[in-house]
Amino acid sequence: MGSHKGSRVFEGYALGKIAVYSAVKVEKAAGLGAEKEFARFEKARADTIAALDKSYMETLSKLGEAEAALFATHKLMAEDLDFEDAIRAELENDVSAEYAVHAAGAQLAEMFASMDDAYMKERANDVREVAARIVMALRQEVNGFQLKEPSIIVCDDLPSSELMKLDKKMILGIVFVKGGANSHVSILTRMLEIPAICGVEGFEVKKELDGTFAVLDAMKSELILSPDSKLLSAYSKKKAQYEENKAKLQAFKGKPTLTKDGKKVEIYNNIASSFEVENAIRNDAEGIGLFRSEFIYLEAKDYPTEEEQFEHYKRVVSAMGEKQVIIRTLDIGADKKIDYFDLPEEENPALGFRSIRICKARPDIFLAQLQALYRASAYGNLAVMVPMIISLSEVTFIHEMAALARENLKARNLPFNPDMKIGIMVETPAAAVCSDLFAAKVDFFSIGTNDLSQYTMAIDRVNPNLSSSFNPHHKAVCRLIKLSTENAHKAGIPIGICGELARDEKLLPFFLKIGVDELSVSPAYTLSLREQISYIDTREVNVEDYV
Amino acid sequence: MKSFNYVITDKEGIHARPAGLVVAEAKKFASAITIENKGKKADLKRIFGVMSLCVKHGEEIVVSAEGADEEAAIAAVEKVFKENL
Numbered sequence: 001m002g003s004h005k006g007s008r009v010f011e012g013y014a015l016g017k018i019a020v021y022s023a024v025k026v027e028k029a030a031g032l033g034a035e036k037e038f039a040r041f042e043k044a045r046a047d048t049i050a051a052l053d054k055s056y057m058e059t060l061s062k063l064g065e066a067e068a069a070l071f072a073t074h075k076l077m078a079e080d081l082d083f084e085d086a087i088r089a090e091l092e093n094d095v096s097a098e099y100a101v102h103a104a105g106a107q108l109a110e111m112f113a114s115m116d117d118a119y120m121k122e123r124a125n126d127v128r129e130v131a132a133r134i135v136m137a138l139r140q141e142v143n144g145f146q147l148k149e150p151s152i153i154v155c156d157d158l159p160s161s162e163l164m165k166l167d168k169k170m171i172l173g174i175v176f177v178k179g180g181a182n183s184h185v186s187i188l189t190r191m192l193e194i195p196a197i198c199g200v201e202g203f204e205v206k207k208e209l210d211g212t213f214a215v216l217d218a219m220k221s222e223l224i225l226s227p228d229s230k231l232l233s234a235y236s237k238k239k240a241q242y243e244e245n246k247a248k249l250q251a252f253k254g255k256p257t258l259t260k261d262g263k264k265v266e267i268y269n270n271i272a273s274s275f276e277v278e279n280a281i282r283n284d285a286e287g288i289g290l291f292r293s294e295f296i297y298l299e300a301k302d303y304p305t306e307e308e309q310f311e312h313y314k315r316v317v318s319a320m321g322e323k324q325v326i327i328r329t330l331d332i333g334a335d336k337k338i339d340y341f342d343l344p345e346e347e348n349p350a351l352g353f354r355s356i357r358i359c360k361a362r363p364d365i366f367l368a369q370l371q372a373l374y375r376a377s378a379y380g381n382l383a384v385m386v387p388m389i390i391s392l393s394e395v396t397f398i399h400e401m402a403a404l405a406r407e408n409l410k411a412r413n414l415p416f417n418p419d420m421k422i423g424i425m426v427e428t429p430a431a432a433v434c435s436d437l438f439a440a441k442v443d444f445f446s447i448g449t450n451d452l453s454q455y456t457m458a459i460d461r462v463n464p465n466l467s468s469s470f471n472p473h474h475k476a477v478c479r480l481i482k483l484s485t486e487n488a489h490k491a492g493i494p495i496g497i498c499g500e501l502a503r504d505e506k507l508l509p510f511f512l513k514i515g516v517d518e519l520s521v522s523p524a525y526t527l528s529l530r531e532q533i534s535y536i537d538t539r540e541v542n543v544e545d546y547v
Numbered sequence: 548m549k550s551f552n553y554v555i556t557d558k559e560g561i562h563a564r565p566a567g568l569v570v571a572e573a574k575k576f577a578s579a580i581t582i583e584n585k586g587k588k589a590d591l592k593r594i595f596g597v598m599s600l601c602v603k604h605g606e607e608i609v610v611s612a613e614g615a616d617e618e619a620a621i622a623a624v625e626k627v628f629k630e631n632l
Contacts, residue, residue, distance in 0.1 A: 069564055072564065072567065073563040073567065076570065076594045077594065080593055080594045080595050082595040111595075116601075123563070123598070413605045415604075
């Protein structure tokens with residue numbers, strides 16, 4: 001018995017035999033002469049195109065046009081004349097067609113990888129994948145990797161087209177030993193809801209693993225080889241229970257969120273990266289209530305350009321279609337430090353130079369972000385919210401910068417939505433107490449309960465010595481939430497809650513009673529929260545009990 | 548030689564999918580067809596060539612055709628650009 005840890009791609013459990021998938025390896029070898037090898041290539045290309053057409057149709061019917069389009073692009077690449085010319089040139093050196101295709105693919109991939117555009121850079125992997133498919137066809141392995149019985153696939157990485165080709169009923173789980181959680185194949189795996197993990201360090205994919213019995217625990221992101229009978233029966237129970245619970249929650253998919261007495265509220269999701277948007281869609285979120293834009297800054301080595309930011313925002317906004325996406329502008333400082341911002345050391349970072357305060361001091365950074373956001377607004381229903389607001393002068397600053405961003409984009413002839421909604425986070429007592437004044441100036445409120453609690457009670461929420469005193473159910477916090485909600489509604493603007501408290505069992509009836517319009521939680525809690533709300537009758541809730 | 552100028556209105560610029568459509572159309576003709584953007588030229592019958600120009604929204608391109616069926620080629624390709632880009 002041995003256990004190997006990785007990172008999660010999609011949750012769930014799988015129990016069964018391992019099927020090993022090994023990537024195509026190509027070595028330089030002599031061929032039968034340029035003419036004969038070219039004829040072999042042409043035949044293999046035709047077979048590959050036929051297989052790609054099949055993948056396209058299958059993905060189209062299962063997952064839709066957006067995911068299927070990849071295979072149409074692959075087909076055009078396989079047919080391309082530049083690719084063909086590069087293969088001919090390689091064949092002049094009397095190599096095998098396999099090697100010529102592989103080398104030509106590598107050359108074109110290099111061209112894309114060196115391009116100064118995120119979208120084009122990604123196309124490098126597509127070219128490599130197309131070349132690998134043709135090589136497999138040359139080896140007459142068009143249907144090379146097949147599953148004879150339901151199995152856990154173990155591989156270094158798996159081309160998307162291989163995954164789509166397989167009979168999904170045969171895939172119990174997947175272990176991408178060297179893959180990443182955000183690769184195209186991982187995204188497809190999540191859409192297909194296959195339990196999977198990736199990035200298993202120190203694990204070697206050996207052919208001998210084929211047929212070994214294993215347990216894939218994609219909750220703990222663990223692969224356990226040859227489990228003993230005790231462990232196996234424990235996992236059978238866990239799996240059955242997990243699946244039963246999941247099936248129960250599925251009943252809440254595609255339904256509006258209603259209390260027992262028919263009051264409507266919307267459940268949005270909090271996401272920390274543009275790749276997480278599919279989790280929100282899969283869990284049937286009614287919108288995105290908090291997209292933490294700082295991940296773009298945290299991952300970068302230098303200030304991300306407007307273009308880079310735009311790509312991320314656009315991905316989320318267009319994926320959500322007509323549903324609202326609220327993106328929070330830069331929220332760094334305090335516990336989130338970034339080297340290239342070169343922020344000074346502070347006595348008291350939580351009360352220090354952070355968020356809007358940094359934006360005011362460095363308007364160029366804020367302007368670039370606003371321009372990227374406005375550009376993304378042309379692709380769907382985007383709203384922007386600014387954190388850490390304490391005064392109306394900050395709101396004036398935001399509106400001035402937004403006007404400047406619109407002017408700049410107009411001059412550059414770029415499309416955007418001039419009416420993009422701009423809201424603020426209510427996460428300081430100052431903003432909550434003066435919420436009547438703010439409500440007249442902004443399009444919406446979103447309550448950040450973590451900071452609002454910490455600032456209201458003057459308790460550092462990350463100080464372990466104080467955790468027992470940190471009580472987010474404190475009446476002062478509830479009173480501020482109630483006041484902000486009343487002021488928002490008086491001014492006719494919506495209010496949401498995007499902190500941890502949004503799914504707090506004890507406060508949920510209170511939030512529903514005072515009429516909070518939207519609750520934003522992690523994707524995984526969407527359906528269980530919808531279920532929980534359906535049992536609450538707001539006529540039985542007494543607001544006085546909370547404030 | 549026949550040619551036309553066109554400003555890309557698609558928000559994404561000439562990305563993979565529409566590039567495929569114009570390439571597929573161009574391939575139907577015997578004439579040599581080129582696309583030019585920012586001083587760089589590519590064969591309109593080659594998807595890698597067209598994509599490598601990295602044409603963005605709002606940029607102007609020139610498509611030229613030379614050969615026996617140049618007139619028909621230009622008309623057909625221009626139609627695909629107008630409908631998809």
